[in-house]
Amino acid sequence: MKQSKVTVVDVARAAGVSKSTVSLVLQGSSLVNEGTRAKVGAVIRELGYVYNRGAANLRQSKSKIVGIVVNDLTNSFFAELAVGMDMVVQSAGYIQFMANTSENADRQGEVIASMREHGMAGLILSPARGTTAADLRPLVDSGIPVVLVARNVPGLKVSSVVSDGHAGAAAAVRHLIELGHRRIAFLGGFNDTAVFDERMRGFRDALQEAGLNASDELVISSAPSRAGGVAAVERMLAMVDRPTAALCFNDAVAFGVCDGLRSARIEPGVDFGVIGFDDVIEAKTAVPALTTVSVDPQGMGRRAAQLLLKQINAGDFDAEALVASVRLVVRESCGAAQRMKREAVTA
Amino acid sequence: MKQSKVTVVDVARAAGVSKSTVSLVLQGSSLVNEGTRAKVGAVIRELGYVYNRGAANLRQSKSKIVGIVVNDLTNSFFAELAVGMDMVVQSAGYIQFMANTSENADRQGEVIASMREHGMAGLILSPARGTTAADLRPLVDSGIPVVLVARNVPGLKVSSVVSDGHAGAAAAVRHLIELGHRRIAFLGGFNDTAVFDERMRGFRDALQEAGLNASDELVISSAPSRAGGVAAVERMLAMVDRPTAALCFNDAVAFGVCDGLRSARIEPGVDFGVIGFDDVIEAKTAVPALTTVSVDPQGMGRRAAQLLLKQINAGDFDAEALVASVRLVVRESCGAAQRMKREAVTA
DNA sequence: TTCATTAATTGGAACGTTCCAAACTGTCAA
DNA sequence: TTGACAGTTTGGAACGTTCCAATTAATGAA
Structure with a gap:
C-alpha cells in the first residue's frame, strides 16, 4: 500500500x-x-x-514556498485578502503555508517560527493585534522578504500594502457634510492601533477643512466589533449636544451603531447618518444598506503577493510601501436617499 | 544580510x-x-x-505538514471550516499548506500534486465541483490519508466528514408542514451533486411521510447562488398550482429566492415561507432573518482535522464516514413569527 | 589517420539532518 | 587487576536531489 x-x-x-x-x-x-x-x-x-521537492530544496537551499499568516480568516475582509494572495502565489508556481492567528500574537510567533524551519522563501503577514517590531525583527534581519498587509507595524523597516484610510475617512466625512451634517462623530475601534489613528486623522482633517468642530469628545473608541458599535453609540447618545451622523471605524461597528440607534428609536439612514469602512459582503444586503468605504481586499492581496514575489526574485531589495486607493460607496445608511427624496418634493 | x-x-x-x-x-x-x-x-x-526541518524530513521520510484544499474560501461557510481545521492542526504541532481552488478541478489537481511533491503527511479536501474518483485515486492509492469534508466524491473509498443533509432537509420540511403549508418546493442547486441529492431526498421523504405531493415538478434546480435562486423562484412562480413555501438548496439560493419573491410583490416570511441551508453569517442579519439549517462548519473542520491526524498516526487505518448533526434555526423567513401573531389574535 | 568540436551522458560530492553501532568515561563489585 | 555496567558521546552512512567536472560517442576538417 x-x-x-x-x-x-x-x-x-x-x-x-x-x-x-x-x-x-x-x-x-x-x-x-x-x-x-x-x-x-x-x-x-x-x-x-x-x-521530492524537499530533497531538491535541501540541495539548492531555496524553496518555492511562501508563508501567509492572517489575523482572522472568519472575517470576510481577510478571507478575500487571502484569496487574492492565493491566486498570484499559485500562478507563480509557488505554494503557501497559510495560517490563521485569531489575533493571537503568541500563536502568530509560533507559526512564523515553524514556517521558517520549513524553509519559506518569504512571508506575507496581516499582523495580529499587539504585534511589535521586536517580534518580527529576527525574521526580517535574516534577509527573508516580508510584506505586511492591511495593518502596519510601527518601527519596522519592511514592505507593506495598506489601504488609504486617511483619504477614505476624509471622503466619507465630506459626503456627510455635503448632506448637511454639521456635528459628526467617529465611533469605534481601539485607539492604540495605526489603522485607527489614520482613519481618525482623515476624519479630523476633513472636519477642520470645512471649519467644523473636531474636538476629542467626538471620537469615541471601543472594540472594533458589532458589540463595540452598540457601546460607542450609547455613549454618544448620552452627549448633551448630540451629533447627527457618524463615521464608524469599520462595518462591524457600523452595524452595531445601527442596532444601538434603533433601540433608542432613532432610524439609521433617516434620522441619523451612518457610514462604515471596508465594504464587507453584508454591507450591501443589510437594512439599511450600508454606505461605506470600499477597499477591494482581493486586489490588495494580489498586490501584496506580487510585491513579495518581486522581492524574492530580486536578490536585493528595498522596503516598499504601497497604498491601495479606496472609494466611497454611497448606499442608504448615510441618508443620501432620504435627501434626494426631500429634494424631489421641494422641486 | x-x-x-x-x-x-x-x-x-x-x-x-x-x-x-x-x-x-x-x-x-x-x-x-x-x-x-x-x-x-x-x-x-x-x-x-x-x-532545517526539510533536511530532517528527508532523512526520516516523514513530515509534519498537512494539506488543506478548499473549494471557495470567500464563502464564509468554507472559511469557517478552514479555521476549524487550522486550530487543531496547529495545536498538534503540524503546519498546513492551504489552497483555494475556486471550484476549479484542474487547479485543484495542480495544488494537490504540488503538495504531494512537498511531502505532506495527509490531506483534507473540500472538493471542487466536478472532482471525480479518478482524480483522487493515485493519491489515495499511495497510502497518504485523505479526508473529504463537506462534500463527498462518489466511488472513492476514503474518509469523509459531511453534514446530515437528509435529516436537516427533512426537519425543515416538517417545520413548514407544521406551519400549515401543503405545497412545498425545493429550489436551487445543481442536481448532479451528492449534496443536492441528499438534501432533496430528505425533502421528499418528509413530504411523503406526511402524505403530501412530492412530485418532480416541485424540485427546481439551478446554480447554487443568489442569481440561481432568483431564476429558480421565477420558474416556480410560473406554475399553475403555486407552492406556498420552499426549502432552498443553501442560504445563497434562499437570499435570491427572497429577491425574486419581492420583485413579484410577494413578501418572504409573510406571504411565502422560505428556509435556507448552512446558516451563513449573513443569515442572522438579513431582512427577513433567514430560517435555515445550521451545520457548525468550524466544528466540522475540527472533526475532519482530528480524523486526519488520527489516521496519520495510526500506521494503518480504515476509511471512516462521519456525519455531523444539524439543527433547524427558526427565524423569520419561514413565517413562524407571523403565525404566532395570528394565533395571538385568535386566542 | 589525427585532432578539434559538438552533443549527450555520467559519477561522485554536496545539502543538513537522523540513526546506528561503536567508543569513550567513570564507578563499583569481584 | 579485571570486568561489568550505566551514563554520555561520537563518527559515518544514509535520505533524494542538484551540480560540477569529466567522460564517451559521433562528426567533420585537416
Missing part, C-alpha cells in the same frame, strides 16, 4: 540511464536527447514516481 | 561537541548530560540557529 518509495535512481535504473540524466529530464534541460527524454518520461509515469 | 547558513555542525563546533550531540539536544533526548544540554542551548540562541 504505502509504496511511495520510488526515487530518481529507481527511474534511472528502469530506464537504463544515470540518475543525472533523469534529473536533467526533470528540469527540462535542452541537453538531453529527445529519445531518452521520452523514454525517461514514460518510465516516470509507469512507476508513478513523485518528485 | 542573508546569513541563515548556520547549521548543526556550526553549533557543534562552537559548543565543542559533535553534531550528533547537538541533534540529540534538538530532539530533547534524555541521553544528554544537563551541562552539555545547557551549553548547546546557549550556543544555539547565540548563533541564531534555525532548525
Whole structure:
C-alpha cells in the first residue's frame, strides 16, 4: 500500500540511464536527447514516481514556498485578502503555508517560527493585534522578504500594502457634510492601533477643512466589533449636544451603531447618518444598506503577493510601501436617499 | 544580510561537541548530560540557529505538514471550516499548506500534486465541483490519508466528514408542514451533486411521510447562488398550482429566492415561507432573518482535522464516514413569527 | 589517420539532518 | 587487576536531489 518509495535512481535504473540524466529530464534541460527524454518520461509515469521537492530544496537551499499568516480568516475582509494572495502565489508556481492567528500574537510567533524551519522563501503577514517590531525583527534581519498587509507595524523597516484610510475617512466625512451634517462623530475601534489613528486623522482633517468642530469628545473608541458599535453609540447618545451622523471605524461597528440607534428609536439612514469602512459582503444586503468605504481586499492581496514575489526574485531589495486607493460607496445608511427624496418634493 | 547558513555542525563546533550531540539536544533526548544540554542551548540562541526541518524530513521520510484544499474560501461557510481545521492542526504541532481552488478541478489537481511533491503527511479536501474518483485515486492509492469534508466524491473509498443533509432537509420540511403549508418546493442547486441529492431526498421523504405531493415538478434546480435562486423562484412562480413555501438548496439560493419573491410583490416570511441551508453569517442579519439549517462548519473542520491526524498516526487505518448533526434555526423567513401573531389574535 | 568540436551522458560530492553501532568515561563489585 | 555496567558521546552512512567536472560517442576538417 504505502509504496511511495520510488526515487530518481529507481527511474534511472528502469530506464537504463544515470540518475543525472533523469534529473536533467526533470528540469527540462535542452541537453538531453529527445529519445531518452521520452523514454525517461514514460518510465516516470509507469512507476508513478513523485518528485521530492524537499530533497531538491535541501540541495539548492531555496524553496518555492511562501508563508501567509492572517489575523482572522472568519472575517470576510481577510478571507478575500487571502484569496487574492492565493491566486498570484499559485500562478507563480509557488505554494503557501497559510495560517490563521485569531489575533493571537503568541500563536502568530509560533507559526512564523515553524514556517521558517520549513524553509519559506518569504512571508506575507496581516499582523495580529499587539504585534511589535521586536517580534518580527529576527525574521526580517535574516534577509527573508516580508510584506505586511492591511495593518502596519510601527518601527519596522519592511514592505507593506495598506489601504488609504486617511483619504477614505476624509471622503466619507465630506459626503456627510455635503448632506448637511454639521456635528459628526467617529465611533469605534481601539485607539492604540495605526489603522485607527489614520482613519481618525482623515476624519479630523476633513472636519477642520470645512471649519467644523473636531474636538476629542467626538471620537469615541471601543472594540472594533458589532458589540463595540452598540457601546460607542450609547455613549454618544448620552452627549448633551448630540451629533447627527457618524463615521464608524469599520462595518462591524457600523452595524452595531445601527442596532444601538434603533433601540433608542432613532432610524439609521433617516434620522441619523451612518457610514462604515471596508465594504464587507453584508454591507450591501443589510437594512439599511450600508454606505461605506470600499477597499477591494482581493486586489490588495494580489498586490501584496506580487510585491513579495518581486522581492524574492530580486536578490536585493528595498522596503516598499504601497497604498491601495479606496472609494466611497454611497448606499442608504448615510441618508443620501432620504435627501434626494426631500429634494424631489421641494422641486 | 542573508546569513541563515548556520547549521548543526556550526553549533557543534562552537559548543565543542559533535553534531550528533547537538541533534540529540534538538530532539530533547534524555541521553544528554544537563551541562552539555545547557551549553548547546546557549550556543544555539547565540548563533541564531534555525532548525532545517526539510533536511530532517528527508532523512526520516516523514513530515509534519498537512494539506488543506478548499473549494471557495470567500464563502464564509468554507472559511469557517478552514479555521476549524487550522486550530487543531496547529495545536498538534503540524503546519498546513492551504489552497483555494475556486471550484476549479484542474487547479485543484495542480495544488494537490504540488503538495504531494512537498511531502505532506495527509490531506483534507473540500472538493471542487466536478472532482471525480479518478482524480483522487493515485493519491489515495499511495497510502497518504485523505479526508473529504463537506462534500463527498462518489466511488472513492476514503474518509469523509459531511453534514446530515437528509435529516436537516427533512426537519425543515416538517417545520413548514407544521406551519400549515401543503405545497412545498425545493429550489436551487445543481442536481448532479451528492449534496443536492441528499438534501432533496430528505425533502421528499418528509413530504411523503406526511402524505403530501412530492412530485418532480416541485424540485427546481439551478446554480447554487443568489442569481440561481432568483431564476429558480421565477420558474416556480410560473406554475399553475403555486407552492406556498420552499426549502432552498443553501442560504445563497434562499437570499435570491427572497429577491425574486419581492420583485413579484410577494413578501418572504409573510406571504411565502422560505428556509435556507448552512446558516451563513449573513443569515442572522438579513431582512427577513433567514430560517435555515445550521451545520457548525468550524466544528466540522475540527472533526475532519482530528480524523486526519488520527489516521496519520495510526500506521494503518480504515476509511471512516462521519456525519455531523444539524439543527433547524427558526427565524423569520419561514413565517413562524407571523403565525404566532395570528394565533395571538385568535386566542 | 589525427585532432578539434559538438552533443549527450555520467559519477561522485554536496545539502543538513537522523540513526546506528561503536567508543569513550567513570564507578563499583569481584 | 579485571570486568561489568550505566551514563554520555561520537563518527559515518544514509535520505533524494542538484551540480560540477569529466567522460564517451559521433562528426567533420585537416
